[in-house]
Amino acid sequence: MAGPHPEKESERLRAACKQGLPSVVALVGTGTWFREQALGEVLASLPKELEVLTVEGQDVELRGVKQSAESEDGGDRDDVDLDEGDDGKQAQCKDLQPLAGGGLFSQSTALVVRRADRWLQKYATAVAAFAPRIQKGSLLLFESQKLDRRTKWAKQLVASGAVFEFRELYETPFGRPDQPLQGELVQWVVAHSKRLRVPLTPESALLLTAQVGKEPSQLAAELEQLVDQFDKKGSKKALAPEDLRGKLTCSFESTPFELAEAVLDGDRQRALRSLHALFARGVKQKDGKRMEQGGLFPFATSWMFTAMAQVYEGRLMLDQGTSMRDLPQKAGVYKFQERFVAQVQKNSVQKLEHGLLALLHCQRERRSLGEEDDILLERFLARWFDGVVTPGPEDLEW
Numbered sequence: 001m002a003g004p005h006p007e008k009e010s011e012r013l014r015a016a017c018k019q020g021l022p023s024v025v026a027l028v029g030t031g032t033w034f035r036e037q038a039l040g041e042v043l044a045s046l047p048k049e050l051e052v053l054t055v056e057g058q059d060v061e062l063r064g065v066k067q068s069a070e071s072e073d074g075g076d077r078d079d080v081d082l083d084e085g086d087d088g089k090q091a092q093c094k095d096l097q098p099l100a101g102g103g104l105f106s107q108s109t110a111l112v113v114r115r116a117d118r119w120l121q122k123y124a125t126a127v128a129a130f131a132p133r134i135q136k137g138s139l140l141l142f143e144s145q146k147l148d149r150r151t152k153w154a155k156q157l158v159a160s161g162a163v164f165e166f167r168e169l170y171e172t173p174f175g176r177p178d179q180p181l182q183g184e185l186v187q188w189v190v191a192h193s194k195r196l197r198v199p200l201t202p203e204s205a206l207l208l209t210a211q212v213g214k215e216p217s218q219l220a221a222e223l224e225q226l227v228d229q230f231d232k233k234g235s236k237k238a239l240a241p242e243d244l245r246g247k248l249t250c251s252f253e254s255t256p257f258e259l260a261e262a263v264l265d266g267d268r269q270r271a272l273r274s275l276h277a278l279f280a281r282g283v284k285q286k287d288g289k290r291m292e293q294g295g296l297f298p299f300a301t302s303w304m305f306t307a308m309a310q311v312y313e314g315r316l317m318l319d320q321g322t323s324m325r326d327l328p329q330k331a332g333v334y335k336f337q338e339r340f341v342a343q344v345q346k347n348s349v350q351k352l353e354h355g356l357l358a359l360l361h362c363q364r365e366r367r368s369l370g371e372e373d374d375i376l377l378e379r380f381l382a383r384w385f386d387g388v389v390t391p392g393p394e395d396l397e398w
Contacts, residue, residue, distance in 0.1 A: 005184065006034040006166045007191075013038050013164050017045035023134040024127075026163045027143040033216035034166035035143050042141060043112070050137075052110045055095050057119030057144070093126040095119075101135035108137035116142040128153035171214065185209055189219055198226045199238040207241045211248050221281050222248060254278050256300040260307040263355075264343040268385045275381065279374040297366060297373035305359055312352040314344040351387075358383040358390045 003009075006029075016025075027038050046052065098109045113119050120127070120142070127140070128151070134140060147154055147163065157163050169184040180186055181202045189205035200208065212222045229247055230239065254277035262271035278300065282290040291299065314331040322330055327344065328337035347355075362380040366373065383390055 003029070003165045003167045006031050006169065007188070009164050009166055010034065010038060010041070012161075014041060016161070017042060021045075021139060022160060022162045023136075023138065024131055024140045024157060024162055025142075026147055026157055027141070027166065028145065028147045028163060029166035030145055031166035031168050031216070032145075033220065038164060038166060039112070039114075039141070039143050043110075046110055046139070047108075049108075050110050050139075051098075051107050052112060053095075053098060055111065055113045055119065057113050057116035057142070060118045060122050093123040093130070095123075096127065096130045096140070099130075099134045099138045099140060101138070108135060110139040110141060113140075113142035116144040117146060120144060120147070124148070124151065124153070169214075169216065171209075180206055180209075185214060188216070189223075192220060193223055193226075193239075196223050196227055198223060198230050200244075201238045201240055204239050204241050204244055207244060208248070218281065225280060254281075255283055256296075256303040257307075259300055260304045261339070263304065263381070263384060264307060264311055264347060266346055266385075268381070271381055271385075272378070275374065275377055293373075297377070300377065301359060301363055305356065308352060308355050308359065311340070311343045311347060312349070312356065314340065315347060315349050315352060318344055319349060354387065354390065355384050358388075361390045 004012075013027075021042070025042065027035050027042075029035055043052065095111060095113070099111055101108075131140070131153070147157075149155065149158060154163075169188055171185045172178075172180050172183040176182070186202055186205045186209060189208055190200055190202055193200040193205065208219060208222060212218050226239075226244075226247060230243075254274040256278070259271060259274040259278065262274050278296055279293070282293070283296060283299070284290060310331060310333065314327055314333070317330060318324070318327060324341055328334070328340055331340070333340045358380055361383075362376050365371065365379075366376055369376075382388060
């Protein structure tokens with residue numbers, strides 16, 4: 001049976017925040033955007049005097065911990081120790097200690113465990129044993145994709161209403177795949193657009209999902225972009241599909257690697273689209289977090305310089321007589337060799353030298369002009385694709 005609509009769970013959570021949260025709160029489910037929004041709402045509702053501690057659940061070492069695989073009969077797991085190591089002893093969780101308090105006037109604490117799947121895999125039994133010791137006024141808040149509901153502790157959490165599950169939205173109604181306009185995804189886009197005062201018709205919302213994607217985080221970011229382009233100020237007139245023509249920034253997330261590839265492939269449209277996506281939605285790091293905006297420019301220019309310099313070296317070797325077959329190995333390229341050879345063939349030595357100088361000039365302008373990072377990179381793309389003259393090495397003062 002499908003879980004409740006994420007918006008319904010959000011309403012239930014907001015009501016719980018007003019009435020007073022239990023000592024343990026679990027935000028679970030595959031709907032990452034809704035889960036993170038719920039986490040923000042809980043944190044905003046906490047008393048200001050409450051000390052908030054954050055733990056990154058992905059950093060937990062699982063070596064020596066038994067995997068929480070389902071039992072063969074699919075039954076309950078009340079008798080299984082979820083965090084038992086090779087020595088048979090229950091794993092200790094030092095993260096929980098601040099929740100116990102220490103004296104008459106000890107400060108209440110909120111322990112927030114982000115992306116807690118690995119953390120729970122190791123410490124679930126320790127958490128279950130520790131839960132009754134949580135000091136009044138303190139809170140254990142964790143968010144994860146999954147919660148093993150077969151354990152006695154998890155069943156108690158669910159029964160007490162402390163588990164809030166945020167699933168993904170359905171694109172079409174059950175049994176009606178030909179009616180996406182009535183699907184949860186389109187209906188949510190319509191509702192969210194009204195909250196942001198850029199109301200969309202269902203047809204416009206469907207267009208948005210077709211071009212931008214199905215992730216609520218991407219759709220919400222695109223709607224935020226529309227806020228800057230339409231000054232609706234509470235207008236009741238919904239935007240039709242024709243109103244969105246040329247207004248949608250991109251249909252994907254991007255990375256500096258894709259930007260460099262588009263530049264060296266000579267695809268101006270793809271390069272601009274990649275650049276806009278970088279600054280509209282950011283770049284995900286290995287831990288799943290978004291890179292800060294200030295880190296995008298150095299990341300993009302550094303990788304661009306590395307990629308361009310590698311192709312430049314390959315072009316020099318090609319012009320000196322190195323065969324196409326031996327070129328990747330001699331240039332130290334062992335992945336995507338065909339793409340590398342195509343980029344070497346496409347770009348002349350003179351063009352690559354011009355691009356490297358334009359990139360250095362772009363970095364220099366960032367320090368001297370103080371313009372926005374995306375504007376500087378757009379200017380670099382213009383210099384690269386249009387061949388605009390840039391200062392020579394002797395003119396670049398650092």
